[in-house]
Amino acid sequence: MGLAEPLALSFGALAGILLYLHWQARRKRAYVVPALFLWPNEPPPPRRHRWDWLLLLQLLALAALVVALAQPFVEQAVPRAQMRHVLIVDRTASMQARLGAGTRFQAAVAEAQRYLAEEVGAGDAVGLIALGEEPELLVPPTADVARVSQALGELVPYDSAGSLAQALALARSLQSQARGGFRVAVFSDFADAALPEAALADAKVFPVGEGDRNLAITAVEVHQRPWQPARDTRASVRVRNYGREPSHGLLLAEVRGQVVLRTGFTLAPGEEQSFLTELLPGPGELVASLVADDLLAVDNVAWAWVAETRPLRVCFVSPHTERWSDLETLAAATGALRWLPRTCARNSSDTDVFVFHRTPPSEDLHAPALVLAPPPDGSRTRGRLRDVALAGWNSDHPVFAGWSPAFPMPFAQAQELVLPPDAVPLLWGRAGERTVLLGWATERQPRQVWLGVDAVSESLLAPDAFSLAVTLLQSLAWLDPREQPVRSWSAGKPFPVAGLGGAEVTLPDGARDRLPQAAMAYVPHWRGRYEFHQGAGSTILLVSAYDAREAAIAPQRVPASLRAGSESDGATAKQRVDWGRAFLLAGLVALALEAWLARARAQERPV
Known part of the structure; x- marks a missing residue:
């Protein structure tokens, strides 16, 4: 027995008013008479107390009406129809945060096992979905609860993020095949900032986890330009505090066992700081690690690679007999390029990249190529131009990654190009009032970059031609066919x-x-x-593990209406039987009897 509105019982105090009025009505009254000899001399016999049936009916009616206002109910176990349960267990990186002596993931698995034991009835079907980068249906709905329990025990967390909305959509897709009831149970820390409350409206939610204390390495960057030797390279490590309190830690970075960074730090809530290493000792793995008392260890270690460089082998093909002296000077200064003998065009097995000057590449070329000032042919090139100034460049292309050409970057001679269907533009120039295409690149293998600039005629070492020299070096770096291992x-x-x-x-x-x-x-x-x-x-x-969604481990507030409660014991369901109407009817009957009895007494009383 239970009461939906227990405060309504306070109206029972009205019984005291009824008793007081009844007592006042039964008090002895004083009468004024002309003489006492009319009254007997002996005292009247004592009167026995008798309950008034009118009072009893009034109290009974009041009690019944008060109990009806309190809305009494009784819960009784009744057999329920078979159900289909779909369990969603979060296995994303934030679930590895410490919780007590274990982790949030371990707590979620334990809660899911308890759900199987207490909430799943005989004949029910259970499915299991793991929440990861893509939701994975580990166990289709089955009556074999032991199989689901075993799959839960074998589940391991990931070091990446996931989408709860996608997992819920996958779970809903299984509802159409359910013959009886359907329920989705979600076991998660709900650290995802985009909590799909609308999709969770009719799901049972089992939140796990607490706390937001976490320091994370958000990036490790090796500042190594194309062909830059590893020993002349530095790296930077970015660390952020995702908690709501200041955090302290120690940052270490090493290459091949040699420490290149060791520093302590304190970060305010939400603060991110970048730390620069010493010059690196050489190529190899760069390992950055945090020593900190935070809740999540997954993002406390990160890796980067310091590449070992060797010069790019370039075959220069040109009708001119002179070599490209300015670019040779730049190549010697950077150690980036190695020019092959003039016979390289006939024996291209040792060539990494071709440079064609005023010569079109052959159609059967099997190596990347940089084409400079190709001769006009009407299909891929147009007429020659003089005194052309740079008008724009494609900042989204890797050739211009991390830098921008400087104006005015004038060209004494240039060739207007025609953009092929499978290419993207690189450079535009201004010739008088016209905007012309000066460069394009294609990803079609082998890669090619065409520049309508006669770089042999330009002075690459002049101050206003520096951007052209960088464009040529960056183009060769993009054309480099050698993949880093x-x-x-x-x-x-x-x-x-x-x-x-x-x-x-x-x-x-x-x-x-x-x-x-x-x-x-x-x-x-x-x-x-x-x-x-x-x-x-x-x-x-x-x-x-670089993901801000998982590094921010503070659990989102789950509305109380979504939190799961124990509503069934698996084999049976509890059904609520309302007794409020019965008590209301009893009160009305008692009032009707009281009114009938009062009217009968009034008729019997002498006039």
């Missing part, structure tokens, strides 16, 4: 593996996997070192 990457971001189909993958924990033959992308779920082996070659992927 080591790449830095982020957890959860698809890594293109076209051409690596069937390769064996070594995971950070030493486990091995194999790519499908038709694989186009591979998603690294955890931080650490991945190795792709195919034949005699190998590619190494250094994966770090």
Whole structure:
């Protein structure tokens, strides 16, 4: 028995008023008479107290009406229809935050196991969805609860982010096949800033986790220009405080066991700071790590790669017999280029990139090419121009990544180009009142960059031609066909593996996997070192956990209406039976009896 409105019982105090009025009506009254001899001399016999039926009916009616106002109910167990449960367990990086002696993920799995034991009835179907970069249906709806429990025990967290909205959409797609009831249960810390409350409206929510204390490495950047030697390179490490209190920590960075950065710091709430390393000792893995008392350790370590450089082997093809003296001077100063002998055009096996000056490349060229001032042919080039000034450039192209050409950047001679369908523009110039195309690039293999500038005729060492020299060097760097054997990457971001189909993958924990033959992308779920082996070659992927959504580990406030309560015992469901109307009817009946009895007494009383 329970009461929906227990405060309504306070109206029971009205019974005291009824009793007082009844007592006042039964008090002895004083009568004025002309003589006492008319009254008997002996005292009247004592009167016995008798309950007044009118009073009893009034009290009974009042009690019934007060209880009806309190809305009494009784919960009784009744058999319920079979249900389909879909469990969504969050396995994103923030679930690895410490919680008591364990983690949020361990608490979520334990809560899901309890749900299976207490909320799932005989004959119910249960499905399991893991929330990761993409929601994964680990167990389709099945009556085999032991299978779901085993899958929960084998579940491991990822070092990447995920979308709760996508997991809920996948769960809803399973509702159409349910014959009875349907329920979605979500086990998460709800640290995602975009909490889909509308989608959670009829789901059962089991929030886990508390606290927001977290320091995270948000980026490790190696400031290495194209062909810059590793020993002349520095790196920077960015750290941010995602908590609401100031945090202290120690930042370490090392290359091949040699410490290049060791510094302590204090960051205010929400503050981010960049720390610059010393000159690096050479190529290799750069490992940055935090020593801090925070709740999440996944983002306390990050990796980057310091590349080993060697000069780019360039074959210069030109009808002119003189060499490109200015660019040779720049190449010697930077150590970036190595010019091959003039016979390289006939034997191109040692060539990395071709440079064609006033000569069109052949159609069957199998190496990247930089084409300078190609001769007019009417289809890809137009007439020659004089006194052309730079008018604009494609800042989104990698050739101009991290820098911008300086104005006015005049050209004594230039060639107007025609943009092919599979190319993107690089440079525009102004010739009189016309805007002309001076450069384009294509990703079609092999890559090509065409510049309508006669760089041989320009003085690349002049102050106003510095931007042209940088454009040429950046173009050659973009054309470099040599792939770095080591790449830095982020957890959860698809890594293109076209051409690596069937390769064996070594995971950070030493486990091995194999790519499908038709694989186009591979998603690294955890931080650490991945190795792709195919034949005699190998590619190494250094994966770090860079994701602000997971670094901000403060759980979002979940409305009380969404929080799950224990509503059923699995085999039966509790049904509420309302008794308010019965008490209301009893009160009205008592009032009707009281009125009838009072009227009957009034008729019997002598006039």
